[in-house]
Amino acid sequence: MTDLTGAIVLGDHQYGKAENRIVRIYRDTPRHEIRDVSVSTCLRGDFSAAHLAGDQSSVLPTDTQKQTAYSYAKEKGLDSIEEYGLTLARHFVDDVAPVEGARIEIEEYAWQRAVVDGAEHDHTWVRKGEEVRTAAITVDADGTWVVGGLKDLVILKSTGSEFFGFLKDEYTILEETHDRVMATSLVVQWRFVTTDVDWNGVYAGIKEQIVATFATVHSLALQQTLYEIGKAILERYPVLAEVRLSAPNKHHFAHDLARFGVENDNEVFHAADRPYGLIQATVQRSDAPDAGPAWSAYAGWLS
Numbered sequence: 094m095t096d097l098t099g100a101i102v103l104g105d106h107q108y109g110k111a112e113n114r115i116v117r118i119y120r121d122t123p124r125h126e127i128r129d130v131s132v133s134t135c136l137r138g139d140f141s142a143a144h145l146a147g148d149q150s151s152v153l154p155t156d157t158q159k160q161t162a163y164s165y166a167k168e169k170g171l172d173s174i175e176e177y178g179l180t181l182a183r184h185f186v187d188d189v190a191p192v193e194g195a196r197i198e199i200e201e202y203a204w205q206r207a208v209v210d211g212a213e214h215d216h217t218w219v220r221k222g223e224e225v226r227t228a229a230i231t232v233d234a235d236g237t238w239v240v241g242g243l244k245d246l247v248i249l250k251s252t253g254s255e256f257f258g259f260l261k262d263e264y265t266i267l268e269e270t271h272d273r274v275m276a277t278s279l280v281v282q283w284r285f286v287t288t289d290v291d292w293n294g295v296y297a298g299i300k301e302q303i304v305a306t307f308a309t310v311h312s313l314a315l316q317q318t319l320y321e322i323g324k325a326i327l328e329r330y331p332v333l334a335e336v337r338l339s340a341p342n343k344h345h346f347a348h349d350l351a352r353f354g355v356e357n358d359n360e361v362f363h364a365a366d367r368p369y370g371l372i373q374a375t376v377q378r379s380d381a382p383d384a385g386p387a388w389s390a391y392a393g394w395l396s
């Protein structure tokens with residue numbers, strides 16, 4: 094082994110307040126509205142003095158970033174997480190001198206209006222167990238990047254899925270199937286090429302497209318389904334350059350009931366927890382502009 098002798102220097106660094114849990118109630122009329130988000134703020138620039146000498150003169154405290162995130166939920170509003178994140182990111186870059194770049198990562202948790210005596214209630218909601226909406230906004234001297242997305246969209250089809258013709262070697266015991274359950278918990282993120290967007294409308298359309306494509310594509314593999322989902326999203330929305338997808342294959346194994354003399358024609362399954370196949374793909378336009386720092390994560394930096 095060769096010992097290394099080079100000088101030790103500070104490399105990439107960034108800092109901020111992760112996972113501010115902000116709930117914004119709009120109560121200007123008797124029918125209230127709710128927004129429930131987790132906001133991570135991250136500042137980029139030359140903060141080396143703080144790391145190397147304990148000099149905080151360029152450091153806007155993470156507490157200040159947190160207070161700004163809360164105040165902006167009232168001052169600027171929270172109509173869409175993309176617009177709110179853009180406003181926050183632009184503020185840090187434009188108004189705080191040492192800040193060269195800002196990244197804002199947001200998750201939004203959906204609430205559904207409670208139904209009481211057959212009518213929607215004005216100020217009570219039930220938390221939706223569905224997907225989490227996500228956004229990642231990056232602003233720096235070179236530009237602005239918005240990535241929208243969702244995660245934890247758990248979806249299952251009970252037929253219309255096959256897996257056969259795969260490569261086999263001496264360790265292959267998997268049997269080919271022409272009818273299986275396909276289930277996953279989707280993470281999908283899409284990169285915009287503009288900020289002139291109906292954020293909430295596009296989000297609703299993309300979610301609808303994901304579900305429809307998963308349901309209607311006769312799948313020969315989860316890989317094929319992911320590509321078809323990404324392609325359908327890009328075909329529907331010219332404001333997008335690229336879609337990234339990650340999908341655990343939530344295996345459902347037909348349980349052996351023959352031992353009891355009971356037939357099991359794809360009716361009773363063991364829903365396996367782990368291990369799981371993990372299939373990931375990027376689907377993009379051939380003329381997609383450079384992604385810059387769009388995918389350069391904050392909260393998941395080392396994960």
Ligand SMILES: O=c1[nH]c(=O)c2[nH]c(=O)[nH]c2[nH]1
Nearest residue numbers: 256267313314315316342370
């Ligand atoms: O859709 C699938 N893709 C795979 O790559 C794979 N591998 C496996 O064992 N089952 C599956 N299913």
